[in-house]
Amino acid sequence: MANADAIGHRAGAGQSPLIVASDSSTASKGGGWAIQTQGLRCSLGGRVVLDGLDLAIRPGQFVGVFGANGAGKTTLLRALLGLQPLQAGQLRLLGQDGVSKRRLIGYVSQRDPVGADSFLRVRSYVAAAWQGERWGLGLRHAAQRMQAVEAALQAVDMASLAERGMDSLSGGQRQRARIAQALVNPVRILLLDEPLSNLDPQAQQRILQTARRLCTEQGLTVLMTAHDINPLLPHMDQVLYLAGGRGRLGTVDEVVNGPTLSALYGMPMAVARDGGYRFIHPVGGFIPEEASHCGHDHGHGEVDPSDLGDGA
Numbered sequence: 505m506a507n508a509d510a511i512g513h514r515a516g517a518g519q520s521p522l523i524v525a526s527d528s529s530t531a532s533k534g535g536g537w538a539i540q541t542q543g544l545r546c547s548l549g550g551r552v553v554l555d556g557l558d559l560a561i562r563p564g565q566f567v568g569v570f571g572a573n574g575a576g577k578t579t580l581l582r583a584l585l586g587l588q589p590l591q592a593g594q595l596r597l598l599g600q601d602g603v604s605k606r607r608l609i610g611y612v613s614q615r616d617p618v619g620a621d622s623f624l625r626v627r628s629y630v631a632a633a634w635q636g637e638r639w640g641l642g643l644r645h646a647a648q649r650m651q652a653v654e655a656a657l658q659a660v661d662m663a664s665l666a667e668r669g670m671d672s673l674s675g676g677q678r679q680r681a682r683i684a685q686a687l688v689n690p691v692r693i694l695l696l697d698e699p700l701s702n703l704d705p706q707a708q709q710r711i712l713q714t715a716r717r718l719c720t721e722q723g724l725t726v727l728m729t730a731h732d733i734n735p736l737l738p739h740m741d742q743v744l745y746l747a748g749g750r751g752r753l754g755t756v757d758e759v760v761n762g763p764t765l766s767a768l769y770g771m772p773m774a775v776a777r778d779g780g781y782r783f784i785h786p787v788g789g790f791i792p793e794e795a796s797h798c799g800h801d802h803g804h805g806e807v808d809p810s811d812l813g814d815g816a
């Protein structure tokens with residue numbers, strides 16, 4: 505495992521073929537990263553899904569993770585969690601090797617197992633995930649647990665719904681309860697896999713405002729996968745765009761533009777703007793499936809950072 509300086513320097517100096525940190529001053533100091541990956545490679549079913557992914561994300565950042573179906577968004581989150589074995593590469597969380605810090609990650613999966621918890625009240629549902637101290641039984645344990653549950657409910661603005669049954673919640677309320685459950689332990693990184701799916705714009709905004717608040721006020725690092733970039737535009741600090749096994753991390757303007765996305769997809773892409781909205785589309789056609797995921801088991805040609813121009 506390389507040390508943090510090595511990974512931070514590499515990303516910050518823009519030497520990474522695929523992804524560079526947007527804040528090179530922090531990177532060049534080599535410290536303060538919440539998530540660092542170098543050369544991350546993951547395969548599923550014999551297919552390389554992520555190939556040589558280099559990331560450097562600072563604490564307190566809200567990062568939107570985008571890409572077509574099958575681009576590897578969930579695979580990346582699972583790799584960070586240690587649920588997806590790495591075929592190659594290095595992973596550091598909060599400045600240490602990934603394994604030792606995984607308990608500081610909260611995760612809300614894409615698939616919501618509705619039904620299993622329908623008999624629970626919201627408070628009990630959140631409390632069920634609390635791990636506490638291994639030896640902390642008795643009253644002290646109960647008090648700590650209650651405190652953690654109340655804090656998690658407040659963080660997602662669900663305190664007033666704590667006595668409601670899980671089966672009585674709206675879709676947006678249910679997602680907030682799931683986030684509260686992920687926050688009931690003292691996490692520093694929160695991974696949210698498509699939490700906005702099937703929610704109306706108002707419920708989406710509530711989840712986004714919650715995520716933004718967690719980053720700004722509590723210094724959590726949030727990675728949120730989504731398909732529509734537009735609801736996230738006012739809230740997120742950075743965009744991570746995945747395609748063809750590769751990725752590009754940076755501010756919205758650095759990543760969501762024609763030249764950058766064309767280099768990433770390996771085909772001409774354009775970004776249309778309408779007011780505050782951005783619409784990403786291939787120039788003159790559909791994105792072939794092979795452009796959205798790697799689809800083979802050997803390395804890719806590297807993207808020359810000098811090819812990644814600014815502005816659409």
Ligand SMILES: Nc1ncnc2c1ncn2[C@@H]1O[C@H](COP(=O)(O)OP(=O)(O)OP(=O)(O)O)[C@@H](O)[C@H]1O
Nearest residue numbers: 548549553571572573574575576577578579580797
């Ligand atoms: N258990 C599995 N076995 C084999 N292939 C898998 C498995 N799980 C996922 N894949 C494949 O890995 C690729 C990446 O999947 P992943 O779920 O990470 O993509 P995604 O970007 O999250 O997609 P979506 O937007 O549809 O959720 C896809 O091609 C998918 O079919």
